[in-house]
Amino acid sequence: MIGRSLFRRYAKVLIEVARKDKLLPRVQKDLRSFMKLLKTHPQLQDFFSDPKVSPLRKEELLEELLSVADYEEITRNFLRLLSSRRRLPNLQEVWEAFQREVRRLEGVEVAEVVSPLPLSEGQTRSIARRVSKFLGKKVEIKSSVDPSLIGGVVIKIGDTVYDGSLKKQLQLLKEKFVQG
Numbered sequence: 001m002i003g004r005s006l007f008r009r010y011a012k013v014l015i016e017v018a019r020k021d022k023l024l025p026r027v028q029k030d031l032r033s034f035m036k037l038l039k040t041h042p043q044l045q046d047f048f049s050d051p052k053v054s055p056l057r058k059e060e061l062l063e064e065l066l067s068v069a070d071y072e073e074i075t076r077n078f079l080r081l082l083s084s085r086r087r088l089p090n091l092q093e094v095w096e097a098f099q100r101e102v103r104r105l106e107g108v109e110v111a112e113v114v115s116p117l118p119l120s121e122g123q124t125r126s127i128a129r130r131v132s133k134f135l136g137k138k139v140e141i142k143s144s145v146d147p148s149l150i151g152g153v154v155i156k157i158g159d160t161v162y163d164g165s166l167k168k169q170l171q172l173l174k175e176k177f178v179q180g
Helices: 004-020 024-040 042-049 055-068 073-084 088-105 121-135 166-179
Strands: 108-115 138-145 154-157 160-163
Touching (some): 004 024, 004 088, 024 042, 024 073, 024 088, 042 055, 042 088, 055 073, 073 088, 108 121, 121 154
Parallel strands (some): 108 138
Antiparallel strands (some): 108 154, 154 160
């Protein structure tokens, strides 16, 4: 398994080059467009991920795709680099690292919030306000559902996890009883 740090390095280099040339918004748009293409046509993702397909054939198809796309040269070269290093199948992970780094540069922190039921818009805003106040930064909420939590929420910000779930509280209570 390739680590997150590798994806972050690719993302940081791309951002650095794009910022130097004042093309970061355009490169971001280009990558979003390419990601949409891969999601719309999953057979492309399968093709680039298939180890039986030669790297040369993958590069040829990439060139065909790039020839009809209106992408900045930075984006084209970046996709070529990923292809030549056999990292194109990891583009989703690189894209996520890219997005995190862009948000960080903009002073926005992403908080992943897991709850037992879908959060309402009001609940999401309330959590965003509280986390923003706690961090002293603008916060973007990415929410998901895990019914096993029973109640409460788990908030992950970077590598830090704040577990306020009922499941965790019951687990801690059980541990106290067992101890004594």
